[in-house]
Amino acid sequence: MSAHLGRRLRKGATSGAVVAAAVAALAASQAPEMTPPPTDNAGGDRAIGAGDTASPSGDGSATGNSPYYTELPSLNTPNKPGVPPVQLPVITGPAQAGIPASVLAAYQRAEQSIRSTAPGCNLPWQLLAGIGKVESGQASGGRVDANGTTLKPIVGPALNGNGFAEITDTDDGVYDGDRTHDRAVGPMQFIPSTWATWGQDANSDGKKDPNNIYDAAQAAGLYLCANDRNLALKADLDRAILSYNRSTEYLNTVISWFEYYQRGTHQVPDGTGVLPVDRSDGRGQGNRPLPTSPLTPAPTTPGPKPSETGGPKPGPTKPGGPSEVTTPPTKPTPPVKPPVTPPTKPPVPPVVPPAVKVARLAVVSSGPLTATTESAFAKAPTVAALDAAGAPITGVSIRFEITGTTDTRFSGGATTATVTTGSAGIAAAPTLRAGEKTGSFTVKATVVGRGMDATVFNATVTERQADALARVGGDPLSATTGTTFGQSVQVKATDKGALAPGVLVTAVIADSTGTKESVDGPSFKDGVRTLVLKTDGNGLISLPAILAGDKAGEYVLRLTAPGGGVTEIKLTVDAPTATPSPTPEPTSSGTGSPEASPSPSA
Known part of the structure; x- marks a missing residue:
């Protein structure tokens, strides 16, 4: 029974009844712990025996x-090779x-x-x-x-x-x-x-x-x-x-x-x-392009046996009987080889460029792109290349371009950069570095080789700030009209307690109220009374020499910075002190008495 059933199974019978019977026999003879498959459609399938005749959805x-x-x-x-069977005899496979x-x-x-x-x-x-x-x-x-x-x-x-x-x-x-x-x-x-x-x-x-x-x-x-x-x-x-x-x-x-x-x-x-x-589906091996080389064809039908062609039959003859007439054996007909049809090669999928698969560019980087002048942006414009199903695409070339009136540049000083997406489909632009200009600009991301709309990132460059300005040491500033203030003026800028380098500080020589620029009195070189200076790497600025001017009085040197930093330094211009004429001293004679003035005649 089992040998007969095995032959039927190896022939690949597709009938539901045969397969069900085979599995039941297998469960009973080889694997008693196995539970037979459901027969009441409880598994969500057709009942056993219905076969695969209907076209499934x-x-x-x-x-x-x-x-x-x-x-x-x-x-x-x-049995694994080299491992003796537990129960003999066992036919291994x-x-x-x-x-x-x-x-x-x-x-x-x-x-x-x-x-x-x-x-x-x-x-x-x-x-x-x-x-x-x-x-x-x-x-x-x-x-x-x-x-x-x-x-x-x-x-x-x-x-x-x-x-x-x-x-x-x-x-x-x-x-x-x-x-x-x-x-x-x-x-x-x-x-x-x-x-x-x-x-x-x-x-x-x-x-x-x-x-x-x-x-x-x-x-x-x-x-x-x-x-x-x-x-x-x-x-x-x-x-x-x-x-x-x-x-x-x-x-x-x-x-x-x-x-x-x-x-x-x-x-x-x-x-x-x-x-x-x-x-x-009953079509056999040739309809499913799995083997990568042709399988060996089935053996051909052998020629007829000599006994079937009238040839001599082996064995002794009866004693005393007539000898058997022997006829020469007939040459068997060569077997006809069936034509061998090579397996159909499966169609080779066309090579689709990664850019063609892109359905959209999704923004990955979050939050605003901002930086202060002459500094690097903390974030970079980043996108993900996705197909129609939302899956990432590897190997897509993404072009990033800076547009607008700005001196911001990518690393290396370029305004464009091309980046290839990685295994997660993500491409990040090189680091952006702001220049001296403040204001807004955009970075556009596009797929190279595709006419898709660009993904736009908005970016802003702001001034560096200082919330506090303070003079570093020094005596009160005073000078006489027509001279130069001899004391140097140095100011330190800080922001939230930290040194503030690169901050633009405005210095104005104002009137005594400090509210408007003075029209006379002290000035910088060439009569200039307003200067813009930048703090160095230590947050310091050193003012140039200040001329006292020709008008005595009280003035204010007012310094302000973006971010609210402000300080005022008093300037005092004094008039020169008048020098008295010297009184002539009388001369004495040799006798110790005053010498008489010479007579007119003398």
């Missing part, structure tokens, strides 16, 4: 209910139990990653292996490169409603090369619309590739764990598998491989895995 299906491989595993428990090295590593890595983030899901890697076997024959027998990407894209048939779901194109043919209908893609057979939601970059190469086994296995694990499923529960396990392909036969096939791998498996070199043949 594809709603809620990772693969769009694409066809799958129906080959079932051997009913014998697999090493070829079926072997999983290509990179594919096995991807399944196990996905399990570890998801168990660390969603431990309640209890995802076993053997479930991913069962789905990978049914969907693609473990990535076409492990035909992947060193990064886990299939050597050729794995693309299913067009989902045009002819026996499958009807799903019109959602990715412009980017993944499946078909701009009319969607096709399932990659070793885990995601349709593009599902990949847009669940796609992962598990191997950290900067892209989410459904044809990469690491990316696809991680995405499949997350998809199966959706809706807070606990895959340790049979009901949740069935729902998860049915969400991948809504077919009872599909559920039974995946469960069979899942439990087969749980009983034992081993690693085989990439490219040496067993390729399945029979497919659920």
